Amino acid sequence: MTDGVTVHHGLEGVIAFESEIAEPDKEGSALRYRGVDIDDLVGRVPFEKIWGLLVDGAYNPGLPPAEPFPIPVHSGDIRADVQSAIALTAPAWGMKQLYDIDDVQAREDLARTAVMVLSYVAQAARGVGQPFVPQSEIDQCSTVTERFLMRWRGEVNPDHVKAIDAYWVSAAEHGMNASTFTARVIASTGADVAAALSGPDMAPTAPERAAATSAPV
Structure with missing residues (x-):
């Protein structure tokens, strides 16, 4: 018996993962990071603070400066x-x-x-x-x-x-x-x-x- 069982085609209806840090809408026209609309972030909050928001849930301390190490590989690719x-x-x-x-x-x-x-x-x-x-x-x-x-x-x-x-x-x-x-x-x-x-x-x-x-x- 299959009463009450929903069969999906392909991956439709399958939850790949759950996330609290990013929320796009179904139409792909909006995006929120931890509830903050992307339009309120772009041009107002620098990338290193966005990294902090995503990883830590707070703008600070954010992403630190890179250490002064030269790239060790130089193949041209x-x-x-x-x-x-x-x-x-x-x-x-x-x-x-x-x-x-x-x-x-x-x-x-x-x-x-x-x-x-x-x-x-x-x-x-x-x-x-x-x-x-x-x-x-x-x-x-x-x-x-x-x-x-x-x-x-x-x-x-x-x-x-x-x-x-x-x-x-x-x-x-x-x-x-x-x-x-x-x-x-x-x-x-x-x-x-x-x-x-x-x-x-x-x-x-x-x-x-x-x-x-x-x-x-």
């Missing part, structure tokens, strides 16, 4: 260089597996590694043979986005800062796109944070990747 560099932070920092650390340490590892991803992307995008931007110039920048642009371009254009920060804020959490799903799977195995962030680096390059919500942008 940005994706490969960044993925390798992120993975190398685990042995360099003595990072332990998620199953062996508490939430406080996991949060510290996540913040430290996440901001290094941005640093390594900027350094790799700057190109092989280009001189590194002096740390003294980077230290004069006041936000994560400004430091990203300084590492990449060697200068900070306010319009570019505004555009990149708006995009990062709008795309900060999309729970089931290719990259995020990959990170979830890796983290669920108990791997260290560096592994959970290096694996997703290649996921967006796949032809069947999921597109991020574009309406808020």
Whole structure:
């Protein structure tokens, strides 16, 4: 007997995961982070504070500045260089597996590694043979986005800062796109944070990747 049993076609009606940090509407025209509408965040709250809102439920302390480490891999392939560099932070920092650390340490590892991803992307995008931007110039920048642009371009254009920060804020959490799903799977195995962030680096390059919500942008 099948009375009372609802049969769905494909994945319709199947709950993939539950989240308290992001809430898109069904039409994809609105997005809220922990109940705050994205329109109240973009252009008003910098990306590093949005990271804090998502991870900690509060804007402060947010995402710290990246440590002044040069990217260790220079193949000319940005994706490969960044993925390798992120993975190398685990042995360099003595990072332990998620199953062996508490939430406080996991949060510290996540913040430290996440901001290094941005640093390594900027350094790799700057190109092989280009001189590194002096740390003294980077230290004069006041936000994560400004430091990203300084590492990449060697200068900070306010319009570019505004555009990149708006995009990062709008795309900060999309729970089931290719990259995020990959990170979830890796983290669920108990791997260290560096592994959970290096694996997703290649996921967006796949032809069947999921597109991020574009309406808020």
